[in-house]
Amino acid sequence: MAFPLPQGITPSEIAFLSEMELVTVVPRQRLEILELLGVSPSGGSTELLQPPVRASVPLWLALLLKRQRRINIVPPFWLHPESLSFILQIETEHRDYSDAFSPPPRLPGQQSVGDRTASDKLKPRRTVDGQPYFPTPPFLPQNIALAPAEATGPGREAPSLPYHWLEVGSMLLEAASDDLVDPNQTRRLLKDLREVRTAKMRKGIDVLDTAAMAGGGVALTGVGAMEIGEMRGLVTGIVENLRYFSGFVLGKIGVSKEQARREQLAEEGNKDYDDTQDYGDSMEL
Amino acid sequence: MSYDDIDAILTDAQKIPCTFDLEVPGLGFLDGNPGDEIKAGTRVDLPLWLAEMLSIGARLGTSRLVTLDLPSALSTRVMNALKADPRTVDLRSLAPHFYRLGVRILELFEEEEMVDILIETFRKRAAEIADHAHNPRGPLVEEVDFLRGLDETERQLFRVAHDSAKEVRVWAGEVKKK
Incomplete structure (x- = not known):
């Protein structure tokens, strides 16, 4: 402190x-x-x-x-006004995403929705001394422009916001606005997206106590780097204090409630937890 | 919660009401009679660290010097107010280190319900703090009142949230630095 x-x-x-x-x-x-x-x-x-x-x-x-x-x-595919308004529509109007962020871009080796057969098996890369690793942003090609055939072809994927969307978007708007399609519209859409997603982040705070005590979590699939950075201090502060109150105090009063809840959870089994969903989201927090 | 954590030291300096069970010679200065003995049944407010030490006999099975009472900041009246609406209670006027005092008291007392009330209070107020830190709406009356009523733990939280939100705004060029 x-x-x-x-x-x-x-x-x-x-x-x-x-x-x-x-x-x-x-x-x-x-x-x-x-x-x-x-x-x-x-x-x-x-x-x-x-x-x-x-x-x-x-x-x-x-x-x-x-x-x-x-x-x-x-400009990357997702930075076009049409792509951004499509994503904004998902964020605001889609029923499944009223509390969650829009889905992030598909990671290499991750199966796309509705296409379970044709997945390229993910092979780890090797570092100089031979250790295997899987690349994460910014070492994934999430911001390169698609070839014209890819962008219009039948098998193209829906646009999605990459991990560094706010940073790349803002920097391109600042330095290369003459290369973008309709920079004013783009700037407006980025601002809207940011406000919508900040509001969702704020909703997550209300359920943080379950995350701190009952072994639950707040789904942050699709969150951006800047958004994590902005909320890190607040969220860790809240969780730290909740842990301090509950774990420390209850540890003295008989069996701690945290443990009781954990046992209860273990009996129920973690049915709802889908581990393919949160791949790559828990980093840096 | 390290040894030289200033907040932990200040928490231990907060006073809690005690009743002496025995007559103690030479302790009269606590009650304003220096040099005299302190009578059994006298009620005095002692700092938490001293009260804890004096009451420790109770745990060891020997006769203890004092009986501890709940401090007014954690009385039933306050707990009921927190249950009704956590946001309107001025925690700072009750105790500057309200939550930490609560944790320390709960180490000494068995109060199952108080734990839940404190956690619920902190959770509700933390969400409110996050709102205020991210959307400074100017000096509205109720906002100023709420922020003035934050205890030290909550103040630190507000500061962290406010600073990180501001840093992002500075980076985005929406506000000038300083």
């Missing part, structure tokens, strides 16, 4: 991390391959920029080159 540094990471740090997201660009000038450390999942160096071939570069490089007017950024 006496430590002056805030808990967790600050918004500018979250934004810094999200600058590793790959975005699609159309170069205006030729740029040779840059040998860097771990820029993309595929390797250490950036792609060769050769106009007018599309390439994927990390957001920080794209913003830098954009400011020098050397490239144009192709």
Whole structure:
């Protein structure tokens, strides 16, 4: 408590991390391959920029080159006004998502809804010293633009908000608004989405006591990095105090209630818990 | 809750009512008669750390010096008010470290119901605090009253919530820094 540094990471740090997201660009000038450390999942160096071939570069490089007017950024599929209004409609009107966030993009290896057969088996990547790992955002291609065939074809997926949606969206609006389709509309939709989702986050606070004591949880599937960062201090503060009151106090009065509730839960079995749903959501909290 | 946690020390300094069961020589200064003995049956307010020490005989089976009473901040009247509406109670005027005092008292007393009331109070008020921290609506009368009634634990919560919301707004360029 006496430590002056805030808990967790600050918004500018979250934004810094999200600058590793790959975005699609159309170069205006030729740029040779840059040998860097771990820029993309595929390797250490950036792609060769050769106009007018599309390439994927990390957001920080794209913003830098954009400011020098050397490239144009192709906005990611989800950042189109139509996609955003579609997502906003899900968030506000869909019955299943009145309390939950809209579904996040499909992770590699995760089965899509209604398509249980054709799933590509997820293979772990290897670190330099051979440890297996699964990439998470920003090392997933969630912000690259789709090829025209993919974007309009019959098998295309519904648009969904990636993990770093607010950061990437805001940064692109700030630095590359002339590359976006209807930037004013986009800005308005992002603001609306943010307000809708903040309200849902707020609803989650009311059920935090079950999360703190009865082994329950608050579903945060589809939450964004900035949203977690904003709520971290408050939520951990509430849960910490509730735990302190209930566990510490009840531990003295006979059998603690927490334990009693856990036993009761164990008898019922965790039927409702679907572990494919919360993959990748519990990180960083 | 470490050794030099200032809030824990301040919590222990809060006074709770005690009744002396025995006559103790030399303790009269507690009752305003320095140098005298303190009579059995005298009621004095003692800091929590001292009261706990004096009443410890009860746990060891020997005759104890004092009997503890519930402090007024945790009386039945307050508990009923909290049950009715947690949001309108001014916890700060009852005890600056209300929840921590509650936890300490519950270590000494067996009050099953009080635990549930305290948890429910904290939960309801925490949701309210979150609202105020995220949407500062300006100095409305009821808002100022509510925020003035927060105890120290809740104040820290409000500060954390308010700061993180503000930092995001600063990052988004909606407000100027400082």
